[in-house]
Amino acid sequence: MANIESRLTALGLVLPPAFSPPPGMVLPFVHVRRIGNRAVIAGHGPQSPEGPLAKPFGKVGAELSLEQGYVAARLTALSMLGSLKRAVGELDRISHWVRIFGMVNSAPGFVQQPAVINGFSDLILELWGPEAGAHARSAVGMAELPFGMPVEIEGEVQIAD
Amino acid sequence: MANIESRLTALGLVLPPAFSPPPGMVLPFVHVRRIGNRAVIAGHGPQSPEGPLAKPFGKVGAELSLEQGYVAARLTALSMLGSLKRAVGELDRISHWVRIFGMVNSAPGFVQQPAVINGFSDLILELWGPEAGAHARSAVGMAELPFGMPVEIEGEVQIAD
């Protein structure tokens, strides 16, 4: 089994299937856009292993605790890894993480966005290690996110030749 | 006439002239930054065909309906296409759409940002088709946008050699 996927299995983690939007909602974009060695990644949210968006919905600092926000960011990483696997075939082909833009649906006064998005970064670094997994990152507070998701993350990775 | 522009004409659409900021406002940046084959695009808002920002202003879900937000996103696409034409000379030189970051000035509780930004994506796909027009996208809710614009969108495209 490939390297990254065997680590996922060892951690007991499962990649969800492609996200199906709610009935009546059309999402006319691709989850991963390949341009040469770049893979530019659309905004992803926390997906349950079965496919739908993971609960709870709402704002971190109100409906969700910091700890629940961290879990949502980790589930967002799994959703993104599922999209990347479908797009590039094999997660081991990701040679460098590049950029992560982490958006937290934030209750008024909630200012610990970095601690939430660490749920994403910690998993990437656990899987890819400190060299390939290193990424530039922002973690910021949004007024609203689609469907009331607590977290949305977009980014970019580099694909080996 | 070039391919993309003949489609614009067939749709009855007109690209606006370069945006002039309100008196006293200096915007010291370029609308499109070329780096090799990449064209990185600054944040654009809905422009009327004559040039000024298009009305109405305000937040989608309050001052604007979802349908008005969709129209604003479509006008934002036309503003961006005007900038791209001035920067690269010919819209047909855009070989791939890459990334779209769609920001919606959102009233509290408004969570249909994707349906708003579809006003942008639908036009790009109508003009470039599903291969060249495919793009990674986020659609998210902002607390405020400059001048009270309802929508602001930035992105990146690839230019053919």
Added chain:
Amino acid sequence: MANIESRLTALGLVLPPAFSPPPGMVLPFVHVRRIGNRAVIAGHGPQSPEGPLAKPFGKVGAELSLEQGYVAARLTALSMLGSLKRAVGELDRISHWVRIFGMVNSAPGFVQQPAVINGFSDLILELWGPEAGAHARSAVGMAELPFGMPVEIEGEVQIAD
């Protein structure tokens, strides 16, 4: 002395040391990610010359005036230049500025985000001039930012061979 750094010195400006997060806060990402000639830059905030985040904290349009927001954006540029110097060795190696994404912690109704982020752009253009310093930019209003920072800016530059 190198070109850009001699200009900084002539302006009486000092680059701060690496940012140390508050106790208990882990920031598991890199401030600059190099991929070929690209340097992708994480979100930075206003840093005082000694290293900690610069005061005041809060939202522009409430706790901070527009003028204080402009100063915060200028201090954010110095923080980013410090990271870039540590990452690439010499600021003169930055051949092109590419993309700036300027986020303003915005009080309700504050819509002058571009005038705030001009504190960043004006300094970059003063140092690099209108060709190398040109950048695509967005300037937008966030609901919250980490630690209550008034400004956070991420971006990308091109490094000479």
